[in-house]
Amino acid sequence: MAISSYTVALVVLLFDLSYFGKAANNEGLGASFIFGDSLVDAGNNNYLPTLSKANISPNGIDFKASGGTPTGRYTNGRTIGDIVGEELGAPNYAVPFLAPNASGKAILYGVNYASGGGGIMNATGRIFVNRLGLDIQIDYFNITRKQFDQLLGPSKARDYMMKRSFFSITIGANDFLNNYLLPVLSIGARISESPSAFVDDMISHFRNQLTRLYQLDARKFIIGNVGPIGCIPYQKTINQLSEDECVDLPNKLALQYNARLKDLLTELNENLPGATFVLANVYDLVLELITNYKQHGFTTASKACCGNGGQFAGIIPCGPTSTMCADRSTHVFWDPYHPSEAANLIIAKQLLDGSTKYISPMNLRQLRDH
Template sequence: MATKCYYTILAFLLLLLNLSHYGEAAKNDLGASFIFGDSLVDAGNNNYLSTLSKANIPPNGIDFKATGGNPTGRYTNGRTIGDIVGEELGQPNYAVPFLAPNATGKAILHGVNYASGGGGILNATGRIFVNRLGMDVQIDYFSITRKEIDKLLGKSEAKEFVSKRSIFSITVGANDFLNNYLLPLLSIGARISQSPDSFVEDMISHFRAQLTRLYQMDARKFVIGNVGPIGCIPYQKTINQLNEDQCVDLANKLALQYNARLKDLVAELNDNLPGATFVLANVYDLVLELIKNYDKYGFTTSSRACCGNGGQFAGIIPCGPTSSMCSDRYKHVFWDPYHPSEAANLIVAKQLLDGDTRYISPINLRHLRDL
């Protein structure tokens, strides 16, 4: 009898231990990561589009361990910032690209990636690539996912899952300048008819509506990246024939103008959308710090693309099988003419996860997850 009682108590204690461990694990795990944006975070959606913007060719993905170095459609040599953040926040699988055939059933409960190379806030952005998913379409696609989550979990649990256990990460805006307003030849008409102030206001007003739509579908935890120093990427340095330590003033000035308005928008949304937390990622200052002080972080160059061709900084032709490729990929801030290397993405992700308000405010991403 005593033995039976002993085993009952032991079983009860083990159950309590398991429950407390489960509670702790749930607290420290990210339920889902929903990723929106452009080629900086595209994980393969453009593979399924008839588009001129693709990265599913080698040597892209050469350091992506999950596929043994095969390309996935990520525009870098390894993981994107979105991949690294998801891993660090306890997500067991990478967010699956929405257009991929396996983006169904329980797989979507780890998160879905809607990002698309060439996509922007404005629908006209990226038309040079023929096809791409702009933010409006990406949010249309999320509404499909949202209904699927209702079916998988039931309406009440689905709402809790999306609002409390999911993070919505949005990295967009650079293409609205690079592949719209600043595009040689195609954009001259737009620049004549629309001042920079008016163009930026157009972006902000569209973005406000897009973020509000996500809120209406129960999104509550947001991280919004501002536009990086687009005047300093190898492509801009090469086509403008700049020196190593120079950047294109107009491009950076437009990015800063937009970023100032974005900061206001984030504050406005935090005030006006009850229960939501909008976190602003200061990508501009973070990446500029890497570009200016690259040697401090173990890089040998922040001006030359590791993989690319053309001009002084290999900055004209995108990375592909015929490109020249550096042997020291982890010593280059830029993988190709436009996109950071995995080594740079790791440094940026670390600051977003654990950094202070210089780079991520009002709270960092670990704190956002635990809200």
């Protein structure tokens, strides 16, 4: 008995050592650190007292890892972050920072800090009561960063961060949808601040946030710009548009921000030695998908698969009482705000292997090996 338990202990120890060795020395992707909003939240909001939650059916109905039970992902299956990590060889999905199991070896392959309702600006998403803005997400990464020093030792941890890890940030849409464009909360801001002044504020905050991640040894960055938020089912429904129309103002604001973001990333690529900032052109990618949805095998790019209210089921978020479409793979949008897994797969494929039209200066497979 003593021998067998000794043997078991030895096997466990060897497994642990090989696990650490693999995580620290393998080629390919080390850890995937995901920051952002509900487009990439993998369940952080489950642990917050918030009005923005996706841990209710039928969200996650096609998420194989959970057997179709909701995980807090705001889609029917995998997020873009899940798909990209999988394709680049990460053995597990990045664990939500607030989840009880986000400690020890579980964090070696990545941590997800994203939060539904979160934005670049701290006031963004106040309507939801609680959410993690990007400043708080980076505070949380700082905690993870120290844990890596303890797990791998400071020198190996630094190397692992700089050479082997990805930092993807999908944020900005809520700064418009749930801040600047929200009449209840922001009427003051909109009277006192022009769109270009608000965008200036966002860029200035984002510059500081990205620089802070760089100071914590982040080197490989993927930054998504803001998509065509005037084309989501919610906006089309409340503005009573026809199938092929989008709301002008939100899209104009997104384009204004995106132009400034592009300049910011050029500036950071020049000024932060050793860093690579890759711009994911989500706006053009999603707009192309919406415009040419039939060529991609979809039957609609304006109606939410899961939702209620108005012509495009775009007013009430997806939940147990929502109507749900028969075939999720034929809808670009899962709910009034978020793409379906079928759309996420097409977007992720372009980010992984696409040309500089959608991802520049290199795609994500090239960035992994860079």
